[in-house]
Amino acid sequence: MIHRERRAIVVEGDEAEIPTLLGIPLGFIVNELVTNSIKYGTGTITVRLESTPEGHSLAVSDEGPGLPEDFAATGPRGLGMKIIQSLVRQIAGELRIDRGDPNRGARFTVLFPRKQAPAAKAV
Ligand SMILES: Nc1ncnc2c1ncn2[C@@H]1O[C@H](COP(=O)(O)OP(=O)(O)O)[C@@H](O)[C@H]1O
Ligand SMILES: [Mg+2]
Numbered sequence: 022m023i024h025r026e027r028r029a030i031v032v033e034g035d036e037a038e039i040p041t042l043l044g045i046p047l048g049f050i051v052n053e054l055v056t057n058s059i060k061y062g063t064g065t066i067t068v069r070l071e072s073t074p075e076g077h078s079l080a081v082s083d084e085g086p087g088l089p090e091d092f093a094a095t096g097p098r099g100l101g102m103k104i105i106q107s108l109v110r111q112i113a114g115e116l117r118i119d120r121g122d123p124n125r126g127a128r129f130t131v132l133f134p135r136k137q138a139p140a141a142k143a144v
Pocket of ligand 1: 085
């Protein structure tokens with residue numbers, strides 16, 4: 022099947038220097054999330070990076086229709102979500118999932134510390 026729909030990907034937020042050790046898993050995470058927004062979401066896909074003194078947040082969101090009702094209850098079934106959760110753990114991060122603004126799509130936010138603990142480095 023050939024898809025001719027045009028979809029925009031917007032990248033916005035802060036400039037940040039991220040060590041390679043973090044950049045590689047983050048690249049895989051964003052790849053899985055953007056692929057999901059292309060497959061299951063509609064509208065503009067936004068990739069947003071924000072920095073705080075403690076760390077960074079990287080969010081991927083789309084504009085609808087949002088995650089299936091049973092998404093949280095059933096836990097991650099797909100390989101993509103399993104890969105994401107494993108990589109988030111690897112960078113000592115935390116994954117938050119909500120509907121984004123204005124409450125209509127899917128938004129996945131990865132919060133991760135600036136400094137990696139030695140345990141995370143060893144992975
Ligand atoms: N952006 C999204 N919008 C709506 N549903 C989503 C989105 N991302 C993931 N999902 C849901 O979560 C499920 C699991 O995703 P994933 O683990 O990546 O598996 P897969 O992409 O192989 O289906 C998807 O099958 C889909 O139902
Ligand atoms: Mg997927």
